[in-house]
Amino acid sequence: MADSGEGRRVCGMPEKAQLHVAMLLLQFGYAGFHVVSRLALNMGISKLVFPVYRNIIALCLLVPFAYFLEKPQLTLNFVVQFFLLALCGITANQGFYLLGLDNTSPTFASAIQNSVPAITFAMAAALRIEKVRLDRRDGVAKVAGTLACVAGASVITLYKGPTIFGPSGGGGLELAAVGGDKNWTLGCVYLIGHCLSWSGWLVLQAPVLKKYPARLSVTSYTCFFGVIQFLVIAAFMERDAEAWKFHSGSELFTILYAGFIASGVAFAVQIWCIDRGGPVFVAVYQPVQTLVVAIMASLTLGEKFYLGGIIGAVLIVAGLYLVLWGKSEERARVARDAVSGGDREGLLVAAAAGGGGGGIVRSAGNKAASAATQPLLLPSSTPTDNV
Numbered sequence: 001m002a003d004s005g006e007g008r009r010v011c012g013m014p015e016k017a018q019l020h021v022a023m024l025l026l027q028f029g030y031a032g033f034h035v036v037s038r039l040a041l042n043m044g045i046s047k048l049v050f051p052v053y054r055n056i057i058a059l060c061l062l063v064p065f066a067y068f069l070e071k072p073q074l075t076l077n078f079v080v081q082f083f084l085l086a087l088c089g090i091t092a093n094q095g096f097y098l099l100g101l102d103n104t105s106p107t108f109a110s111a112i113q114n115s116v117p118a119i120t121f122a123m124a125a126a127l128r129i130e131k132v133r134l135d136r137r138d139g140v141a142k143v144a145g146t147l148a149c150v151a152g153a154s155v156i157t158l159y160k161g162p163t164i165f166g167p168s169g170g171g172g173l174e175l176a177a178v179g180g181d182k183n184w185t186l187g188c189v190y191l192i193g194h195c196l197s198w199s200g201w202l203v204l205q206a207p208v209l210k211k212y213p214a215r216l217s218v219t220s221y222t223c224f225f226g227v228i229q230f231l232v233i234a235a236f237m238e239r240d241a242e243a244w245k246f247h248s249g250s251e252l253f254t255i256l257y258a259g260f261i262a263s264g265v266a267f268a269v270q271i272w273c274i275d276r277g278g279p280v281f282v283a284v285y286q287p288v289q290t291l292v293v294a295i296m297a298s299l300t301l302g303e304k305f306y307l308g309g310i311i312g313a314v315l316i317v318a319g320l321y322l323v324l325w326g327k328s329e330e331r332a333r334v335a336r337d338a339v340s341g342g343d344r345e346g347l348l349v350a351a352a353a354g355g356g357g358g359g360i361v362r363s364a365g366n367k368a369a370s371a372a373t374q375p376l377l378l379p380s381s382t383p384t385d386n387v
Helices: 002-007 015-042 049-069 076-103 106-113 116-126 137-158 184-211 215-237 249-277 279-284 286-301 307-372
Strands: 163-165
Touching: 015 049, 015 076, 015 106, 015 249, 015 279, 015 286, 049 076, 049 215, 049 249, 076 106, 076 184, 076 215, 106 137, 106 184, 106 286, 106 307, 116 137, 116 184, 116 307, 137 184, 137 307, 184 215, 215 249, 249 279, 279 307, 286 307
Parallel strands: none
Antiparallel strands: none
């Protein structure tokens, strides 16, 4: 094992440290996406043109890897499923996000996103994909965390409150987070729609990935149909040819950042972290993104922070950790049950087989140990893209 661990060192850094560094850089990358998206909207980039270009770039990055690494058979049934995944996970998800961001701010968009694990759990429980045991601590924690996230999102939506902090100076990039013609409550409703779409996408992905176990291909087809759907919508709602042109280097930068960093590099890093550290390890870092967004938005956009948003964000983050702790406790219980069950089975077989039982007992123990190292959440239940 030691050799394996040494083999995964990069520049003398052990893999565990690599994971933490990668996750911190990932949060900075996603935080930058929130701020860059807001800057794009402030510059007047169309809310339909932006996701079209973003997903075209992401598609160009993903297709070569999907083609050479994965070649599963495609059927009409899968085509329909990919189309529905795109409708939920790309078109509705990204569309609601941009509408919400346009009416609120990057910090609160990031804060509300912390509720996605809880909403996903609630959806999975309603569809009986996830079991809820209120007679155990893990079940109570997951339900309490979900309620805390709902309460936090409600506070952000219904109560803006007084300004707690707002930069007084004025910079070149400093812009009001929410203009006079914006509707904060409507923006929060859009962001809740964004989180519901995202969670629904995650829940729907699970059965698709079981039948079509090729994550890169699934994501590529989803991006492809997402581009088609946005183009159809744009054909009716964005007929101005000027909206499709880049009028400055800043506009081009925002789209390239969204496509290459948020949908390309960040996707690859997140998949690696999920594979090595598990989905819960990745999800725990989500609140760090909100903190980084708050700092970036304050410095570059002159964003103001309101009491209602801060209270709601605290409730959502608390709910997130309750849900994650509940999942961790549930997996630990399953692992303990597997170990105890394997030991009992091994002892019974050993008693029946006499001297040859020792090898069987060891085999049962090894099987239980491998179960204990499984990730705390299914990889398919974790976001493969930030927004």
